[in-house]
Amino acid sequence: MLIKERNEPINLKIMTALNTRMSLSKEHQRYYHNLKSGYEGECLFDQYVKEYVPLSCDILNDLQLKIYTTDFQIDALIIHDQTISIYEIKNYQTDITYHHNNFITKSGTIITNPLGQLNRTETALRNWLKLNRLTYEVEAYVCFINPEAMIYGAPYHPNIIYACQLSRHLKNLNPNTSKAEQLMKTLMENHIADFRSGKDLPDYQKETIKKGVACRYCHSFETKIKDRTTYCLTCGQTESTQETMNRQIAEFQVLFPEELLDTAVLHDWCKKQVSKQRLYRQLAKA
Incomplete structure (x- = not known):
């Protein structure tokens, strides 16, 4: 079992x-x-x-x-x-x-x-x-x-x-x-x-790593969000916007577990590609 x-x-x-x-x-x-x-x-x-x-x-x-x-x-x-x-x-x-x-x-x-x-x-x-x-x-x-x-x-x-x-x-x-x-x-x-072992990880801060919405398939930041769909302009793959937002939330929380994640922080993390209203609603569900 x-x-x-x-x-x-x-x-x-x-x-x-x-x-x-x-x-x-x-x-x-x-x-x-x-x-x-x-x-x-x-x-x-x-x-x-x-x-x-x-x-x-x-x-x-x-x-x-x-x-x-x-x-x-x-x-x-x-x-x-x-x-x-x-x-x-x-x-x-x-x-x-x-x-x-x-x-x-x-x-x-x-x-x-x-x-x-x-x-x-x-x-x-x-x-x-x-x-x-x-x-x-x-x-x-x-x-x-x-x-x-x-x-x-x-x-x-x-x-x-x-x-x-x-x-x-x-x-x-x-x-x-x-x-x-x-x-x-x-x-x-x-x-x-x-459990995380910090000694093997590179040094990183929120201010020094790239922000924006990356494609979940090819990891390109050339993405566009329209209505309920996220489009990758590099590989052509699509993803539901809800899944995209969930990925952004999960990624931020795993990188910065001690930081408070609110709508303004997430909006900045997504490089303003998703509206604050949508992010607020998604955070309320999380």
Whole structure:
């Protein structure tokens, strides 16, 4: 049973908006690409889970927890037969070579060892369970979800799952024989919603990023709003004006969560492309 759905990460929403509204450095472009690729890989993993995991198992996605002063994130958690299985999902878009305990890209870049990352998450979860007086076995896995990306030279490791092994692994999970209500309740109560990591984001202010209504398809700012429809003059796509206004509201709120959003602020954010009256009515509905 799916207990907690996966939502698009806040940092990915922020970077998607900033990618449209400002020029990103190569470092931040790479960060944005990695966030996007990671989320796509997690969604692909979810499709496998939906198809192959026994119905009695409980599934919680994208958990953000804290043990003392340490934050830790779990891409996917499955509860089955008094056991918790956690998954670190990697969606590498290039072939990787494993050499002397390092994972190296084709360009020669050494990337963070996912097994070390997994070990830290597993340790944090075990300590968190102990702190909350919850007794469960913990199994931890790294899943390389992209079947087109090869991992050359990787030794056999019981905690590594490749894409070709995933369906078999999930089908072999033992069904739940008892309820895990207290565990699920404690996990959900302690989950940190809308977690954002500011250290990886570029600096931005409302005054320095581009304002206006961007096309939701090609991201061009060459748009025109007429009656109930928004027209893109670049790609020719259309969108209902109501959806356009909802996008502007959501984007502003994710970029500037501490700022009060009123009609005047939203009118300025849209570069006056939408009338104040329409924006006022839309804000009243939000």
